[in-house]
Amino acid sequence: MISRQPSRNRTTLRECLECPTCAKPLESRHDGCRFLTDVANGCRCRIRRHRSQGAIRQRLLDLGFVPGVEVEMVRCATLGDPLEMRLGDYYVTLRKREADLIEIAEG
């Protein structure tokens, strides 16, 4: 489920995915899954599954990237990486490389 912030709720889901600020082009995907890097600034999505293992996965889970949780993409750093996300009431930064290992659920 991907939705816009209430203030910008007129933007469609398609526009949201294509808003290019930090997003990565979609054609690199082979399996049609969407990942956290596909989410544009100000957009929200839900975590579906982790593709990482071990320490990285544990760290992401500890910081609240738990399946089913809603995540909002807040911003990216000046050079486009890392990304800052909002999970409920706190903020977490992670690199694109890790964000790319988090599958998100589609609407």
Added chain:
Amino acid sequence: MATTARDITIGLAGQQNAGKSTVFNMLTGANQHIANYPGVTIDKKVGSYRDERGRVEVVDLPGCYSLTSYSLEERVTRDFLLREKPDAVINVIDAASLRRGLYFTFQLLEMGFPVVMALNMVDVAESQGRSVDADQLARLLGIAVVPTVARKKRGKGALRRAIRNIAGGDGFSAIAAESTYRIDYDALETPIAAIEGALADSKTLSRVVALRWLAVKLLEGDAESRSLVRQYHAHPDPVLDAVDAAARDFEAFHAISTVDYIASCRDRVAAEIVGRCQQVARPGTVHLSEKIDRVLLHRGLAPLFLVLTVYLIYEISIVQGYKLTFLTWPALAWVRATVAGLLPDPGLLHDTLIRSLSLWMVDSVNTLLNYVPLFLILFALIAILEDSGYMARIAFILDRVFRSFGLHGQSTLPFILGGVFTGGCAVPGIMATKGIPDERSRLATILTVPYMNCLAKIPLYTLLVNIYFTAHKSYVMLFISTITIIMAMIVAKLLTTTILSGRETAPFVMEMPSYHMPTLTGVLRRAIDRTWSYIKKVGTVVVAVAICVYVLLQYPGLPGERRDHYDAEMDRAVTAFQEQTRESDYAALLQGPRILELLNLSAAYREAKLAAGNQEASTAVDVRFEERHSELFPLLRPRDAEARAVNRALRNLATDRATLRTQIREETIVHSYFGTIGRALEPVTRFAGFDWKINVALISSFAARESSVATLGALFQEGADENITLEERMAREGGTDGRTPLHALALILFFALYPPCLAATIFPSAW
């Protein structure tokens, strides 16, 4: 019950950024010390306080998000809890991010500890419109919950009472200690129960840990839990096989791994609890922190603010801080003069060893202590950056840059402590690398931090900058740090692509803390702690090195015939003086050892007159000298023609003596061990513009970087007895030698890329 039973030990645990250390400070006050956990270099902060029933020892555990065995902090915390079994655990939790904080609380409760929750920063949560009902939370979890604002010392008494209630050993409090709270793992409950049953076969195991916790950990695939089973269980293999089978089956059936499932169960329960005890007053409002970040972390403006911050730190600490040294120098000069007064009087040409060695030590230490105010300001500013939360933003902005060189956003703090902002120390910098989860980046950071401009390099920089680049201090310092960063980055890149390329890497996943107003005490405490560790280093390493350097600079000493030559010269000067004064009324006074006494007295008198700031003090000096040396005083301050003539002759003699002493000093160093090496290197270093004096300073700074300035201070001694600063002395000599800013720059660059000091070399090898 015995009185000792009332003394208790409690662990203080919590996630990072929950304000754990402020709670620790609030509970224990100044009564803290730092110990070590066995085998690791993480500091174990232990503090204590007394309440009406006895002593309470508080152990500040490293901040960690969870109790897995992936990171060092988590392992240390877990080992402490399992092995030392504290009487209770205080769980510090950030009221403003309660949901995630509860993950950790659940794990503590599963381990079976009596837990007191310090619901910290309730004021922040309230201001964000998300106040937490502490009583409701306590009811839901079955533990004591104390709302605190540790920064303002609110909740201290209540927290202490709660601790005593739960761990005091009283009959009725045992009820509170037995939290019956259980997280419902739903579909995993059956396998958990089965594993728990299998584990219960081992009686030792059930004494060591809570079995349900262990069962959950095993299903999470935790490596250390497996070794616990192997260690204590009589038949570990069937149990572990059963765990693996259960995890496999679960994953196949539910299409989600047990790790994810356990995490989402905890998250679900946490969300339920938060829903029942937290009222969100204004949903959808944007936090103040986020509003600030919209400006400070704005994609285009962020680098600008970063550069501005760095520049401000230079300006305040180095430029303004340097002005403070004008205030501290007279105090240090006074110390030197006092020490000089206590020591045996100087000889005509040659001083006793005790005098020259002691003064050498005082000079060495003084040169460094002179910069203490500067470091104090610098460390305070860094503490403000850390406490306010901007440090994490710097990591965020710079991570991409660091990553291209194989480093990590969290390398920022080690580099800053190491001295990017000019002035740090490689040792705390290296210690701070423990926060970097990525092994390759951590090693690369450890190996490049010594390139930073540590405290010990700063005195030399400040010295040279103040002599040669007075007009552009900030810019030159900025240039120095830029060039060192560039060099460090190149080295880091080389290391990570070559010898470190096989090392494990880890993610940059970091919580962005909310902005907080730093507290005065917190900032001061950290600034003073770090400055103190610097002073301790001065007191140990530098003093030890200074003695070695002294020996290497003074021995083997002057060759016999040169010594005789100088003695003869001095005799000639003394005889000339006696000739000139033979006819005067004072001739009787001016015989043998009295001449030396007079010389030393007149030097002391001149110094005292110089030190006297105003007319009154000057008169006081006169009175004092007249009282103590009534016989010789007329010669110091001549009132009649004869005395004036003697005084003139005396001054000539003093000049001759000073010239001879300088010549001796220089010749001694030329003939010394270091001088020999320094001069031997001169044909090579000449191309960089280093003369042998600089060579000697550089050689001695191998042992400790601090020694370079101390050695220079001793080498450029002309005028040291007049208490003028080393800057002036070096500028005076440099001017005659034709040294230019270019020479200074070459020296600065060489020093920037110089091998690390002994302490920084020894330290990482202990890891």
